Amino acid sequence: xxxxxxxxxxxxxxxxxxxxxxxxxxxxxxxxxxxxxxxxxxxxxxxxxxxxxxxxxxxxxxxxxxxxxxxxxxxxxxxxxxxxxxxxxxxxxxxxxxxxxxxxxxxxxxxxxxxxxxxxxxxxxxxxxxxxxxxxxxxxxxxxxxxxxxxxxxxxxxxxxxxxxxxxxxxxxxxxxxxxxxxxxxxxxxxxxxxxxxxxxxxxxxxxxxxxxxxxxxxxxxxxxxxxxxxxxxxxxxxxxxxxxxxxxxxxxxxxxxxxxxxxxxxxxxxxxxxxxxxxxxxxxxxxxxxxxxxxxxxxxxxxxxxxxxxxxxxxxxxxxxxxxxxxxxxxxxxxxxxxxxxxxxxxxxxxxxxxxxxxxxxxxxxxxxxxxxxxxxxxxxxxxxxxxxxxxxxxxxxxxxxxxxxxxxxxxxxxxxxxxxxxxxxxxxxxxxxxxxxxxxxxxxxxxxxxxxxxxxxxxxxxxxxxxxxxxxxxxxxxxxxxxxxxxxxxxxxxxxxxxxxxxxxxxxxxxxxxx
Numbered sequence: 001x002x003x004x005x006x007x008x009x010x011x012x013x014x015x016x017x018x019x020x021x022x023x024x025x026x027x028x029x030x031x032x033x034x035x036x037x038x039x040x041x042x043x044x045x046x047x048x049x050x051x052x053x054x055x056x057x058x059x060x061x062x063x064x065x066x067x068x069x070x071x072x073x074x075x076x077x078x079x080x081x082x083x084x085x086x087x088x089x090x091x092x093x094x095x096x097x098x099x100x101x102x103x104x105x106x107x108x109x110x111x112x113x114x115x116x117x118x119x120x121x122x123x124x125x126x127x128x129x130x131x132x133x134x135x136x137x138x139x140x141x142x143x144x145x146x147x148x149x150x151x152x153x154x155x156x157x158x159x160x161x162x163x164x165x166x167x168x169x170x171x172x173x174x175x176x177x178x179x180x181x182x183x184x185x186x187x188x189x190x191x192x193x194x195x196x197x198x199x200x201x202x203x204x205x206x207x208x209x210x211x212x213x214x215x216x217x218x219x220x221x222x223x224x225x226x227x228x229x230x231x232x233x234x235x236x237x238x239x240x241x242x243x244x245x246x247x248x249x250x251x252x253x254x255x256x257x258x259x260x261x262x263x264x265x266x267x268x269x270x271x272x273x274x275x276x277x278x279x280x281x282x283x284x285x286x287x288x289x290x291x292x293x294x295x296x297x298x299x300x301x302x303x304x305x306x307x308x309x310x311x312x313x314x315x316x317x318x319x320x321x322x323x324x325x326x327x328x329x330x331x332x333x334x335x336x337x338x339x340x341x342x343x344x345x346x347x348x349x350x351x352x353x354x355x356x357x358x359x360x361x362x363x364x365x366x367x368x369x370x371x372x373x374x375x376x377x378x379x380x381x382x383x384x385x386x387x388x389x390x391x392x393x394x395x396x397x398x399x400x401x402x403x404x405x406x407x408x409x410x411x412x413x414x415x416x417x418x419x420x421x422x423x424x425x426x427x428x429x430x431x432x433x434x435x436x437x438x439x440x441x442x443x444x445x446x447x448x449x450x451x452x453x454x455x456x457x458x459x460x461x462x463x464x465x466x467x468x469x470x471x472x473x474x475x476x477x478x479x480x481x482x483x484x485x486x487x488x489x490x491x492x493x494x495x496x497x498x499x500x501x502x503x504x505x506x507x508x509x510x511x512x513x514x515x516x517x
Contacts, residue, residue: 038495040514043228045213046496049241049250052367053209053234055398057195058188059180060132060139063401064368065417068177069254069507070212070232074115075180075197076221078106078125079171080508083500085325085420087171091120091181091198091221092159101166101458106159112221114183115195115202122153127184129161135435140405142435143428144173147455167455168463169423176419200225200511210234226498226514238370239263242491251493251515254507256415257370258316261489268491273501275488276324276418276425279308279375281362281481283411284441289360290410294352296478297336301348302386303379304340305332309484312374317486322474323425324418324485327460328467332482335475345386357387362411363404368397369415375483376413407438418485418504422467427451430474442479 054067059075062068080090092106112120129151132139147167152160163170173179186196195203200222201214214230233250235241238260244250246267255261261270281299283290290296305319321330337344349355364376373394380390390411395403403409419425429440431451437443447470454466474480490501495516500509 038516041516044515045229045231046227046252046515047231047233047250049235049244049253050232051236051238052397058191059177063140072177072506072508073201073510074195074199075177076199077179078174081175102163104161108157109221110157112198113219114198115217118183120198121156122159124181124184125159126151126153128181141176141178165456168458169421172421173424201230225511230510245491251496253491255489258314264491268493271490271501273488274503275485276503277415278320278324278418278485279415279483282414284407284409286441287410292352294348298345298348300478300481301337301341301345303382303481305483308375308378311378312371313486317484320482320485322471322482323422323467325420328422328464330471349386359389361391363400363409364392364394364413365400366394366396372413423454446473
């Protein structure tokens with residue numbers, strides 16, 4: 001039994017949680033199908049257990065999963081993803097791309113209002129997209145608009161984007177909540193305490209480190225939201241959330257820990273959903289000693305990724321390459337050292353000048369996702385076999401995010417969100433002008449050219465080859481060590497109906513969710 005497994009089981013035992021369960025786990029994404037115990041309560045409030053408070057209520061700069069889950073229910077975007085991650089209309093009811101691919105014209109929904117009653121129009125879109133592009137805003141998705149030269153509004157319901165080059169992924173890149181359209185009269189400071197969106201719910205009350213409560217937006221432009229309210233209740237320990245589910249104090253929770261999900265029992269249905277997000281050991285190749293390719297290759301070749309997956313996530317997931325979206329999936333067997341190869345790792349270490357070993361440092365998030373420390377400890381043990389001492393600096397999520405966004409690390413264990421389109425997923429990291437290039441710690445003329453070609457093509461087969469080349473470039477240079485993709489386990493009480501979990505981890509379908517009682 002691993003140390004981690006013993007720790008979790010000890011914690012569960014202390015809470016009196018039974019470990020023998022009748023787990024209900026579906027093998028794919030789907031809506032909650034448990035037999036309802038009554039008719040939906042139109043005024044009912046759904047309580048969701050979360051381990052960490054949202055670190056911001058400002059959508060353009062959020063990188064934290066917990067904040068994203070709250071904000072995507074408050075704000076609207078021009079486009080959205082449906083349950084199959086296909087791009088569908090959001091605040092833009094339609095769009096048209098010119099024959100040369102250089103002009104995209106959006107027709108906006110009419111009659112949409114913000115939660116403060118102000119009307120939504122094209123001026124808000126122009127102001128929002130212009131601000132997101134502005135480096136001073138520090139928007140995490142600024143690179144999504146890298147191809148956009150001008151943003152104009154010929155009338156109140158039309159927005160025209162003129163591009164410097166065709167961008168096949170543009171409408172997909174408008175869907176994340178980090179691209180939310182804000183009221184042009186609002187400021188970042190006011191929105192931190194008084195979010196003002198066009199989404200299905202709006203802020204009711206926030207108790208820092210305790211809860212965030214939302215209420216139905218009765219003027220929402222779409223179908224009437226199914227819940228009267230949502231409470232995101234902070235319960236720092238996942239085992240305690242399980243206990244709250246079993247006692248009925250919480251009706252829903254999303255876990256990333258297979259072991260915890262395995263303890264829930266018959267009190268809740270658990271939907272097991274493959275995720276686009278990925279676990280990786282990231283290097284800052286602009287800092288010594290990680291600027292040494294042979295050192296990075298030594299680390300890459302020394303790590304048995306399946307062992308990391310088995311140890312940290314009970315084998316629940318798949319070893320992955322850089323791109324996780326099914327349409328562009330990377331082949332992990334195409335990388336240097338697809339299996340752990342100690343002899344080759346030691347050769348690279350000697351070629352790097354560290355035949356006698358080296359000590360390196362990595363940051364690890366303590367509370368953002370459950371497997372982080374276990375992953376790091378396993379990699380630490382594996383690297384020790386070739387003479388690399390890995391020092392781990394375990395940080396709470398706020399401190400970790402600050403260091404990570406600033407690129408203030410040599411190596412970092414990370415769980416990064418995935419996107420259906422690989423340009424949306426990696427363009428902001430691995431292009432030289434990408435707004436998260438400091439995090440990536442790496443860029444090259446080769447990658448810049450590949451990403452430009454990928455955006456310029458609308459031919460799916462051509463794009464697949466381009467992003468296969470991107471994967472090869474990243475793997476051959478051991479830019480990061482991609483480890484595995486896992487699952488989300490969405491637990492819902494029998495009283496909860498209609499929620500659809502998504503492979504990108506989105507909780508946007510809380511708007512279609514109902515609760516009885």
